[in-house]
């Protein structure tokens with residue numbers, strides 16, 4: 001196999017960190033991104049970059065020529081918001097996976113690594129979620145991720161393409177988009193608190209999540225790209241040691257910013273999962289995974305990154321397709 005890798009979403013948070021690592025390891029990186037949620041400043045100058053929409057199958061076919069490996073991270077990934085923008089979000093989750101996958105099969109790609117999401121699991125009867133749990137996605141985004149995985153399995157098995165499905169949890173760290181009002185709770189809180197505004201919390205804030213520092217995910221993805229014993233595997237990636245409420249997350253951020261915290265509580269978001277944590281046992285076994293960065297240290301690094309760039313207004317740049325009494329006011333009235 002040659003060391004030419006095609007990375008989608010390469011101007012985004014995760015895709016750009018993977019591109020950096022692959023360059024360090026001596027790979028030739030071809031990257032695409034339509035810059036809808038990513039930034040040119042994230043793109044490593046040593047990669048061959050194409051500003052393209054992954055929906056463009058003809059372009060995907062052209063650009064992917066000669067690549068043996070695909071890491072597909074491009075996505076418009078606001079989980080809760082997808083209930084109010086199902087056409088746009090699924091087109092940019094499932095739709096783009098179909099074009100990237102189709103081009104991979106046509107180009108004789110040998111390895112396809114897909115970045116799914118824990119939204120695939122949906123509302124589970126027990127935690128932590130393991131890879132063999134029955135998937136019950138509760139949002140169009142979760143459905144689109146799971147459907148993508150299923151078609152990847154079909155096309156890759158038929159065409160003899162080695163494939164692996166990686167399932168990150170909630171990631172945080174430098175380069176995360178902090179002006180997106182639809183996702184990335186820690187980044188939104190930091191951006192607001194740095195503007196002197198109280199964080200907005202949906203529901204009672206007692207919903208629990210496990211956050212992964214980005215380098216802890218990068219390490220797993222790197223292993224998945226390099227190893228050859230993971231064909232057909234679905235693997236949760238990221239830590240499962242720290243399980244925190246959104247209230248605790250806000251407190252940790254406020255402590256670091258020396259901010260007098262009095263959160264603004266608003267109505268629950270529809271279909272939000274209360275307890276979401278994935279088991280990392282399979283990653284420990286197959287990827288030799290171990291958590292290297294605690295949540296507290298991850299938050300510190302992220303704050304440094306946002307301080308360096310400066311706070312910014314939130315950008316409401318995705319279509320709100322369903323605007324009715326079910327739509328959270330934060331999005332209807334753009335109050336974040």
Ligand SMILES: NC(=O)c1ccc[n+]([C@@H]2O[C@H](COP(=O)([O-])OP(=O)(O)OC[C@H]3O[C@@H](n4cnc5c(N)ncnc54)[C@H](O)[C@@H]3O)[C@@H](O)[C@H]2O)c1
Pocket residue numbers: 008009010011012013014015032033034035036037038039052053054055072073074075076077092096115116117118167168169170171172176177
């Ligand atoms: N960040 C997390 O907490 C998290 C958790 C679980 C899964 N994931 C998954 O990881 C992947 C990367 O997420 P991220 O956090 O880096 O998001 P991100 O928004 O920072 O990066 C995604 C990139 O995809 C690009 N993109 C979107 N639609 C596109 C299209 N049609 N054509 C070309 N480019 C397009 C965006 O411009 C962006 O740069 C996604 O597949 C996401 O579902 C992320």
